[in-house]
Amino acid sequence: MTHTTDVDLLAHPAPNRSALAARGFVARLSRSQILLSDVRRAGPDAFRAKAQWPRTRAAFERRSPGTERHDPLLVAETLRQLGTYLPLRCYGVAADSRVLIEELRFDITPHADGDGAPRPYQGTEVTCNAAVDRGPAPPGADRLRNLALKVSLSAGGREFARADGVARMLSPAAYRAVRTRTPAPSAGDSPRLTPVDPGRVGVTRTQDVLVAVDARGAVRVAPADPHHPFFHDHPSDHMTGMVLVGAVQQTAALHANEPNLRMRSCTVRALRFTEPTPPATVEFGPDGRFEIRQRGTVTATGEAAFEL
Numbered sequence: 001m002t003h004t005t006d007v008d009l010l011a012h013p014a015p016n017r018s019a020l021a022a023r024g025f026v027a028r029l030s031r032s033q034i035l036l037s038d039v040r041r042a043g044p045d046a047f048r049a050k051a052q053w054p055r056t057r058a059a060f061e062r063r064s065p066g067t068e069r070h071d072p073l074l075v076a077e078t079l080r081q082l083g084t085y086l087p088l089r090c091y092g093v094a095a096d097s098r099v100l101i102e103e104l105r106f107d108i109t110p111h112a113d114g115d116g117a118p119r120p121y122q123g124t125e126v127t128c129n130a131a132v133d134r135g136p137a138p139p140g141a142d143r144l145r146n147l148a149l150k151v152s153l154s155a156g157g158r159e160f161a162r163a164d165g166v167a168r169m170l171s172p173a174a175y176r177a178v179r180t181r182t183p184a185p186s187a188g189d190s191p192r193l194t195p196v197d198p199g200r201v202g203v204t205r206t207q208d209v210l211v212a213v214d215a216r217g218a219v220r221v222a223p224a225d226p227h228h229p230f231f232h233d234h235p236s237d238h239m240t241g242m243v244l245v246g247a248v249q250q251t252a253a254l255h256a257n258e259p260n261l262r263m264r265s266c267t268v269r270a271l272r273f274t275e276p277t278p279p280a281t282v283e284f285g286p287d288g289r290f291e292i293r294q295r296g297t298v299t300a301t302g303e304a305a306f307e308l
Contacts, residue, residue, distance in 0.1 A: 036081050045132040047086065051078045053124045070160055072263040075106045075153060076245050079163040082130055083149050087169055091144045098175040099167050101241050105267035106163035127154045145169055179237060190278060193222055201250035202259040210247045219254060220279035221247045239274040244300055248290055251282040252306055261306045268302040
């Protein structure tokens with residue numbers, strides 16, 4: 001059986017080439033999920049970008065009427081889209097290449113959300129100042145293979161977050177070669193899971209829940225909606241970084257029994273692909289350290305800090 005992946009869908013010719021370019025450069029199929037509205041070069045390896053955060057997924061979390069907080073997942077997604085767009089659009093990486101985000105971190109500035117005074121949804125347009133580090137080119141390299149990116153995010157003239165990450169570029173053939181070496185799921189890899197009430201993890205809809213609990217009480221990465229417009233905009237053959245960051249956030253809320261817990265900073269390092277099955281576990285240790293584990297193997301590690 002042949003599985004269609006995001007590489008196949010995003011590389012397929014479409015009648016509207018400009019729409020294809022906009023989607024392909026940020027690995028999104030739906031226009032409503034494209035955050036970047038303008039990217040301009042500001043120096044040899046510097047860029048200034050505008051990101052339009054959608055109001056359908058609130059650009060701010062509301063703690064009380066008129067009081068908003070920046071959405072941590074949109075900080076991570078803005079970094080991810082820039083990390084995909086810049087190599088493909090500005091550094092000559094082949095359009096059909098697969099861009100893998102190997103490290104992602106962000107830090108929302110304390111009190112950057114203001115003093116709690118009522119204010120409108122200002123700041124849905126986010127300004128991003130990005131700096132790229134291409135690093136030394138390997139001997140004989142004919143194309144960019146790795147890229148480090150640092151981004152500051154501001155709204156209304158005020159910086160509210162910093163983010164950085166590392167991306168690796170693979171040709172379609174190289175990517176498929178890597179994926180064919182991944183072991184197939186074995187029998188007995190489907191534990192019985194208990195759904196989590198949305199209110200326990202700080203979301204309002206069942207579709208937004210990304211975790212479930214197994215018979216041992218372990219928290220598993222188990223998105224309730226496999227077609228979620230933000231987390232699953234297009235088919236993927238592995239669990240994406242955005243799903244993992246969201247699952248870490250919801251796991252922390254469950255452990256603390258505090259649905260209003262918000263991720264203030266997070267670092268994720270992908271050690272290998274996290275597969276859709278069996279559902280991976282999210283395990284927290286001291287000082288906010290966490291591991292995502294599948295079949296006894298750690299697939300991602302990181303640290304996170306939270307606030308109310």
